[in-house]
Amino acid sequence: MSFPGSTVIGALPRRYRGIVVELLGDRAPDLLAALRTQAKPTLAQHEAVLEVLAGAFVDHLGPWEEPTPRGALIDDALGAFLERWPAEDLTER
Structure with a gap:
């Protein structure tokens, strides 16, 4: 059994996890x-x-290429993911 925070998904801030x-x-x-x-x-x-989050962000750009509220949420979730797991801290396996 895994506990919140012990998995990649569980470690995401609750407001972005969904x-x-x-x-x-x-x-x-x-x-x-x-x-x-x-x-x-x-x-x-x-x-x-x-790739998934960036694609979803692009799908939620409104007029004048400004993010919709959902696009802004996706952008913030992407930022939280990058902050928690910077690429330079990861390995191929």
Whole structure:
């Protein structure tokens, strides 16, 4: 059994966890399943999360390329993920 904070998903701030789970569940369910069991993402998983969240952010740009409220939430979630797991701290495995 894993505890909140002991997995990649559990360690995300609660206010961003839902949007990350939703987006990964829709766009990369296998990645989500892995991140629910691991304490730290691999570099490849890190890049995949960035790809999913960045793609979702672009999907939520409004007029004049300004993010919608959902786009701003996705951007903040991406920032929280990057702050928690900087790429330079990760390995390939």
